[in-house]
Amino acid sequence: MRKIVTICGLELKRLLKKKQSYVVMFLMPLLFTFIFGGLSSGESMEKTKVLLVDKDDSFLSKEFTHQLKELNSLFTIEAVSETKMIDYLESKKVAAALVIPRGFKQEINSKKEPEMTFLTIPEFTSSGPIKEVVENRLMKLRLMVSASSEWSRYSGDEWSVMYEKIDSNIKETSFHIKKTNIEEKRSTAEINGASRVAPGFSIMFVMIMIMSVTGTILEARSSGVWSRLLIAPASRFEIAAGYLLFFFIIGFIQFALLIVSTHYLFGVHWGDPVALLLLMVALLLAVVGIGLLIATLVKTVEQQAAIGNVVVVATCMISGVYWPLEIEPEFMQKIAQFLPQTWAMSGFTDLLVNGAGVLDIIDQIGLLLVFAILFLFIGISRVKFE
Structure with missing residues (x-):
């Protein structure tokens, strides 16, 4: 376990020394949330x-x-x-x-x-x-x-x-009965413009960041770090686990700070913390798997960044991150069912809008874990330990 944490810690130190990492991790998503959340809030409230x-x-x-x-x-x-x-x-x-x-x-x-x-x-x-x-x-x-x-x-x-x-x-009963309107699932906080766009932009920029950091495997190969790790007293499992832990921690830190920042800066109420944590973890595991898979299909860090960003933007467009799924053509809506962002957005929407709990979004969490297992299995099996 110590070797896994050591490998993870070394990569974290290298990444956090780069100032541009903070721009992608925090500044850009908060800026986009502020701009597009403001535009959304400015929409007419007329019925x-x-x-x-x-x-x-x-x-x-x-x-x-x-x-x-x-x-x-x-x-x-x-x-x-x-x-x-x-x-x-x-x-x-x-x-x-x-x-x-x-x-x-x-x-x-x-x-x-x-x-x-x-x-x-x-x-x-x-x-x-x-x-x-x-x-x-x-x-x-x-x-x-x-x-x-x-x-x-x-x-x-x-x-x-x-x-x-x-x-x-019906409204004049003498019994002390707690009444709930049939069209209301739960009492939720008021939804503002930032609440409508924060989940989507958080997902997109977390994916962009993870696509970037998974390229460190390629960078390690070209710089000779990978060769030194292979001759070090660490098993292949420990090396792979160290890098996977690094990818996950970066995504977790970024997503967690975005949740806290958007809550205090823009008044976004993310809902049940336990359900939110489980959904976030399941999504991050799926995204790490996608990033690792792409890293095993390309040869250079530049290719990883370019292909990764194209994959992120294209799949986010199809999965309803930027706009409602219902305005897309039917064939795109069917494709969206096979993308993890679709189910992540569904879960976040239930948390923010409907005040959902863990049991309400258990299907979305389960599907994201299925995506995670599939992508991680394929990605790890393609990693070359040589």
Whole structure:
């Protein structure tokens, strides 16, 4: 273990002597977060207008429309005809529209989920939260109707009578019950502009840094350090482990300091610290594996830096680091499922936006560990100990 730590320590000292390392590790990501976070914060906070076409025109469709309008801070609802909706969408006067289908009431009463139609213009990139509100409001309506129907079976009264009682008294219960809005997963801190961009830029610059430091194996070969290590009293496992520990520690230090810096400088709330730590470790292991793999495929440090940066930028673009995945073509979204940044961004989004815990992002952590095992196995197996 001492030999592993010694090799790691020597490489750390060499790297930290270079002033340009601090620029890539800290200055650039913080600068990008500040600039693009400020631009994001400057966006208009006006509510999105969503047109609504009610083809069912029933008691329940009107109730659903009413529920969408009340206590909703994300968007406003305007009921229009189908012709007007089409005209407004084609002229891009509005960004989104919702269509309540015929048979809506019948489907709800049959305990089925109606097929709602949600239409958006191509430029609209914020449909996710709106869809979530619509789905949760629909779930609430179905639960209320289901409860009313069950009561009707025993009382003999019309289900609509109980529905109206539930609707009118739901907020006036005399019991001391802790109530949580159905569209809110958890109570989270306010999301500012920096919070939207900090995870993406942190991932990108950590990857760039790790791609750079994994090139130290090539540098060690060309400078003769690798040859001296091979004749030193250290096993191949200890040499490999020393370098892997070095790569991981550099990434961990950079990511940890970026998390702390963005929290205190820009008010970014990263969420559950335990979940954040596990997600960060899993991501770093995957990135170290990618960097090591690239280092075994090239011959010079310059090639490592050039190819590594191209890989980082290209995969970050596809995986939704710079913009939402939903605006990308479908084939790119499918490719993104095979990139670790996609799952890292999904995990960080759940932590920052939804207040997720470890169990909520266990799938993302598990997938990142699978990426890590795959890339590390291939990378280590290609390292030439000669």
